[in-house]
Amino acid sequence: MRLRVERMRVDEIAIREFLHTTYPRLVAAVALACGSRPGAEDAVQEALLRAWERSEKGQEIDSLEAWVTTVALNLSRSGLRRLRSERRARTRLASPRSLEPDVERLDVERALSTLPRRQREVVVLRYYLQLDTREVASALGIGEGTVKSTLFRARATLASALGMHEDEEANDRGA
Amino acid sequence: MALDERLRRELEESARPADPSGIYEQLIRRRERRRLVRKLEAGALVVVVVLGSIGGLYALTKIFDGANEPQIATPSGANGRIVFSIPLEGEGVALMSVLPDGSGSHRLTRQGTAVYRSPDISPDGSTVVAVQDIGGDGVGGDVLVTVPIDGGSPTRLTMEPGIVRDPAWSPDGEHVAFAGSSGIDVLDVVTGETQVVPGTDNMLYGDPSWSPDGGTITFEGAVPDPGNPSSFPWDIYSIQLNGSRLTNLTRTPNEGETSPAWSWASDRIAFIRGRGPVRQGMYSMASDGTDERLVFDALPDLEHPAWSPEGTRIAFTAESGQVYTVAANGGEPDAVAGATGQAAWQTLIRGPVPPGPEPTLSPYPGSPVGKDIGVGFLVCDVSSVGGHFVSLDAMATALVATKAGDTSGCPAPEQAFNVIVLDVNEDGLGDTATLPIECTLECRAFATPDVDGDGTDELLVIQDGGAVVGLRLYDVVHTDGTISIVPVEIADPGDSQGGFDPGKQASFLLGGDAFELYAMTCGDIPAPVGPGIVATQAEALPHDAPNADWHAHETTLVLQEDGRLHVVNVRDFTEPVTDDPSGPSFGSGETLCGSNLGPAVPIP
Numbered sequence: 001m002r003l004r005v006e007r008m009r010v011d012e013i014a015i016r017e018f019l020h021t022t023y024p025r026l027v028a029a030v031a032l033a034c035g036s037r038p039g040a041e042d043a044v045q046e047a048l049l050r051a052w053e054r055s056e057k058g059q060e061i062d063s064l065e066a067w068v069t070t071v072a073l074n075l076s077r078s079g080l081r082r083l084r085s086e087r088r089a090r091t092r093l094a095s096p097r098s099l100e101p102d103v104e105r106l107d108v109e110r111a112l113s114t115l116p117r118r119q120r121e122v123v124v125l126r127y128y129l130q131l132d133t134r135e136v137a138s139a140l141g142i143g144e145g146t147v148k149s150t151l152f153r154a155r156a157t158l159a160s161a162l163g164m165h166e167d168e169e170a171n172d173r174g175a
Numbered sequence: 176m177a178l179d180e181r182l183r184r185e186l187e188e189s190a191r192p193a194d195p196s197g198i199y200e201q202l203i204r205r206r207e208r209r210r211l212v213r214k215l216e217a218g219a220l221v222v223v224v225v226l227g228s229i230g231g232l233y234a235l236t237k238i239f240d241g242a243n244e245p246q247i248a249t250p251s252g253a254n255g256r257i258v259f260s261i262p263l264e265g266e267g268v269a270l271m272s273v274l275p276d277g278s279g280s281h282r283l284t285r286q287g288t289a290v291y292r293s294p295d296i297s298p299d300g301s302t303v304v305a306v307q308d309i310g311g312d313g314v315g316g317d318v319l320v321t322v323p324i325d326g327g328s329p330t331r332l333t334m335e336p337g338i339v340r341d342p343a344w345s346p347d348g349e350h351v352a353f354a355g356s357s358g359i360d361v362l363d364v365v366t367g368e369t370q371v372v373p374g375t376d377n378m379l380y381g382d383p384s385w386s387p388d389g390g391t392i393t394f395e396g397a398v399p400d401p402g403n404p405s406s407f408p409w410d411i412y413s414i415q416l417n418g419s420r421l422t423n424l425t426r427t428p429n430e431g432e433t434s435p436a437w438s439w440a441s442d443r444i445a446f447i448r449g450r451g452p453v454r455q456g457m458y459s460m461a462s463d464g465t466d467e468r469l470v471f472d473a474l475p476d477l478e479h480p481a482w483s484p485e486g487t488r489i490a491f492t493a494e495s496g497q498v499y500t501v502a503a504n505g506g507e508p509d510a511v512a513g514a515t516g517q518a519a520w521q522t523l524i525r526g527p528v529p530p531g532p533e534p535t536l537s538p539y540p541g542s543p544v545g546k547d548i549g550v551g552f553l554v555c556d557v558s559s560v561g562g563h564f565v566s567l568d569a570m571a572t573a574l575v576a577t578k579a580g581d582t583s584g585c586p587a588p589e590q591a592f593n594v595i596v597l598d599v600n601e602d603g604l605g606d607t608a609t610l611p612i613e614c615t616l617e618c619r620a621f622a623t624p625d626v627d628g629d630g631t632d633e634l635l636v637i638q639d640g641g642a643v644v645g646l647r648l649y650d651v652v653h654t655d656g657t658i659s660i661v662p663v664e665i666a667d668p669g670d671s672q673g674g675f676d677p678g679k680q681a682s683f684l685l686g687g688d689a690f691e692l693y694a695m696t697c698g699d700i701p702a703p704v705g706p707g708i709v710a711t712q713a714e715a716l717p718h719d720a721p722n723a724d725w726h727a728h729e730t731t732l733v734l735q736e737d738g739r740l741h742v743v744n745v746r747d748f749t750e751p752v753t754d755d756p757s758g759p760s761f762g763s764g765e766t767l768c769g770s771n772l773g774p775a776v777p778i779p
Contacts (some may be wrong), residue, residue, distance in 0.1 A: 024192030032190055041193060043714055050203055050702035056358050058340055060397075115735050116666075123661055127182040128190055143610070145659035149652040153738045159178050 010055035027160035033121045034076040111161035119154035178198045254483040255521030258294045259514045262459045277512030283326040296611040303343045341382045352383040359383045373418030395433040411435045424464030433726045440486025469665040479489035512552035549604030555585035562623030562632035564651040572598040574618040588614035614638045624768035627734040628702030648681040666739040673730035697768040707733035711761040
């Protein structure tokens, strides 16, 4: 996903296009970052709704994807919001979607869960949403240098957790 | 398999994209519920609104009463300072000013995390209006504030946080136009009353700018393209304050025009054409939309044109925020050294000499002025320390310097830019640098302790001078061939009593007197996170008593792999104050984790 920068009006067409193209992966990304699927769905939907309302008031948004990503990640950091959305999700346990077979977590996901929150966010935005460091910095509201240092630390931890040899990791860094 | 490739592949496999079906309907329901709640809340305010509207109608009449009668044009003035909003390392976004030649930089807003944007300067050149972000979540938590041109505390023009963008002073200095929640708003700075310019509330809008006579506003606006209702082409519009004579000045359905700026001296409007991947250009046109001329198009990301008061030059932003000025009829632009962000140009009403703040002489006489260390501007008060910042087998030099001011001397660090620069290949020129850092009284490279015991050094910089100096810790990070100097933050939960608040940059105090001591020693935690730093603050109580005890608070911190300092031990203890010349047990030594604590080497 690239964070397109173009001034736009958020209307029904834009919302439907966003839901079709961006929403599925963004929810997955926020879920990886915050560790809660219901929390991620709630945060992305709330962010999208805020963007819509903002546009209705005449506020333009340079990039709907970038704006919703930033606000959704901010919202997902709220423990109270996550708790509420998970509580609501319990009522949906009987739905077919909730009864999907629980896919066994892969090593990377397990390793990811051990990282501090900021590192998880940076890794997910960089490697799952495939944003460059400048876009990650913009989405998280931090400096590009901070992104790089955070990524550096996260990679070192992940390499260790995944049992990758140092030379592999070093080669990777140099690549 | 390389780590990057594995992360991409396995994250792709483990992530579960969401099913978007039915979500649009959920959003509609959620929106309707919210509207209902707001209506209920608004009902309680009806009485207040009705009463307020009576006053509002009076104010509207007052504002718009002479809209069709052009007022006396604002007296033109000489070109003064350029004010700009600049993001600072580890802080928010500050307002600073600088002379057009890049000298005499001065900070207007106080040190801290406050965020200021979109400055504009009053017609008399005395006051800056800006947007202050006090919400923090990017959803309308802004207020309008004013700040004196020489710096000082902000004063709010609007009390309630809301949607506030692009403020612009009127030529009489009595009103500020801005893009509000429902149109272009005009604020009476005396009464505080705000009124929407009729006709701007049913379109997209932004960036208002006043005509010289104060009767008309130009702004960027967009309405649906009749041939393609989902398309909103941006154009430059003008409208009288009473809402009459709404005119599309550019009329280009296939191109976008934004950021109009009306020159009160030349009566021309500058604007930006194109956005994003489409090639951009800065143009000017007569106030009726005719006589369009290209001013400049040789740099990417053109934004925010701002006329010089004399109408001869235009300041603008390009290339990741650098501020430039260019002649109004085109030519080579001049970069304003050290200025980034949106700019505004001050009018000097009297005399040719800028009345800006006098740069304060450095407290360190003899400091060189105007040294080039490869950061794009001349610096002074340069100090350096050498260390193994990047690798175990290569030395590099960290330099801390203040941006040189006028020829009168090196400015005090709190009134100028200060930067940390890393010279990796030892050629005397920086290879990477930080954003401007904050310093008070002193700004100096200090020590290079190896806090985490990995063989490479971290960097301590003195950023507050005095009997007790304030130090900040930085790490040098080498990622994907890029070297960065990054501030080291305190991890959660920190130790607030010891002055280590989570999320803030690690800040240490060092020094003191007979009654109060701040010390730093190297810890004994094993590598790779140790040895760590032990910071102690102590007070001798009772003061001036023969049986006084040191009451000490000790914090031990280690630098973990997440790049942050973690508090691993906290303890309070007391010990008697003695006459032992070596001082108390917790005093600082001559070295800290392998680094001398002597003065940094000044660069001749």
